[in-house]
Amino acid sequence: MRKLLLFIPLALFLGMGFFLWKGLYLDPREIPSALVDRPMPAFELPSLTEPERNLTVADLTGEVALVNVWATWCPTCKEEHSFLNQLAQQGVTIYGINYKDEPVKATAWLQRYLNPYREVILDQEGRLGLDMGVYGAPETYVIDAEGTIRYRHVGAVDANVWKQLQAVIEQVEGAGA
Amino acid sequence: MQRYLFLLMLWAPLSWAAIDAYEFRTPVDEIRFQELTAELRCPKCQNQNIADSDAPIAKDLRREVYRLINAGAADSEIVDFMVTRYGEFVLYRPVVNSHTWFLWYGPYLVLGVGALVILMIVYLRKANRRARPDAKKTELTAEERARLDALLEKDNKG
Numbered sequence: 001m002r003k004l005l006l007f008i009p010l011a012l013f014l015g016m017g018f019f020l021w022k023g024l025y026l027d028p029r030e031i032p033s034a035l036v037d038r039p040m041p042a043f044e045l046p047s048l049t050e051p052e053r054n055l056t057v058a059d060l061t062g063e064v065a066l067v068n069v070w071a072t073w074c075p076t077c078k079e080e081h082s083f084l085n086q087l088a089q090q091g092v093t094i095y096g097i098n099y100k101d102e103p104v105k106a107t108a109w110l111q112r113y114l115n116p117y118r119e120v121i122l123d124q125e126g127r128l129g130l131d132m133g134v135y136g137a138p139e140t141y142v143i144d145a146e147g148t149i150r151y152r153h154v155g156a157v158d159a160n161v162w163k164q165l166q167a168v169i170e171q172v173e174g175a176g177a
Numbered sequence: 178m179q180r181y182l183f184l185l186m187l188w189a190p191l192s193w194a195a196i197d198a199y200e201f202r203t204p205v206d207e208i209r210f211q212e213l214t215a216e217l218r219c220p221k222c223q224n225q226n227i228a229d230s231d232a233p234i235a236k237d238l239r240r241e242v243y244r245l246i247n248a249g250a251a252d253s254e255i256v257d258f259m260v261t262r263y264g265e266f267v268l269y270r271p272v273v274n275s276h277t278w279f280l281w282y283g284p285y286l287v288l289g290v291g292a293l294v295i296l297m298i299v300y301l302r303k304a305n306r307r308a309r310p311d312a313k314k315t316e317l318t319a320e321e322r323a324r325l326d327a328l329l330e331k332d333n334k335g
Contacts, residue, residue: 031220031263031264031266033264034260034261034263034264035262100233126237130262131262132262133220133262133263133264135220135221135234136220136234
């Protein structure tokens with residue numbers, strides 16, 4: 001009994017060591033979105049491609065889709081852009097939110113790097129971004145056919161991230177069917 | 178030289194805090210603004226509050242706090258506004274709920290466990306002494322005395 005007690009500090013050390021070691025591999029920048037499983041916030045903002053036309057949540061619903069928050073001032077957005085183009089070619093529906101950007105620059109960007117988005121919402125003041133809890137571009141959301149947010153990814157979308165997003169999409173589509 | 182150094186020191190704290198030119202309707206509103214922005218955490222630069230941070234998002238959030246204060250929102254409403262968008266993460270002082278219970282009361286729990294352990298040790302020692310009353314006796318037996326003498330003798334010679 002006495003001898004067993006001597007092992008308590010070792011057990012405590014191992015326990016703490018485990019959690020600290022695990023902490024090394026956690027990314028503190030990954031904040032779970034407060035909006036997961038909540039509807040997309042309401043908005044009425046112009047389209048980047050047709051400024052006279054206003055877009056609302058109704059324009060984003062109907063099928064499971066990605067919503068990508070991007071801006072021309074964001075280097076990582078450039079990095080992920082070609083991958084988004086690929087996804088769009090594969091038939092994935094992607095909506096864009098042009099976040100706190102200049103429309104002229106954004107239009108030029110889409111002409112130069114191609115446009116993977118079905119619609120681009122012009123959020124010049126960042127109001128929609130604020131309502132969605134965006135804290136840095138790029139961010140990519142998965143929304144279901146009713147416009148409910150199901151997943152949020154912060155950072156560039158690449159092949160690995162796409163696997164995660166795909167899993168979420170399959171799950172959402174499976175639940176809806 | 179010293180005078181200039183002193184002036185530099187006076188100026189330094191200003192350069193740390195981000196400055197916005199906000200006009201408040203009442204001094205109370207201004208104090209509320211300062212308290213709220215000091216208590217809300219910047220989602221981008223996570224070790225700063227939104228009052229200190231120069232990140233664009235912190236600036237947006239300060240503007241939002243200002244707008245809400247001027248719109249007559251209560252402190253709790255402003256905090257709720259931020260939490261619904263950015264999650265409880267933005268609170269430097271997390272609310273007490275089932276998730277944060279351990280965070281708030283864990284230290285007291287650990288303190289209690291420590292106190293229990295100490296009480297147990299004290300109790301066990303007392304019980305031990307009571308069980309073997311002669312263990313307290315410090316006098317040596319004749320045999321022990323002889324051995325000690327021999328040892329001391331050896332030491333003195335050496």
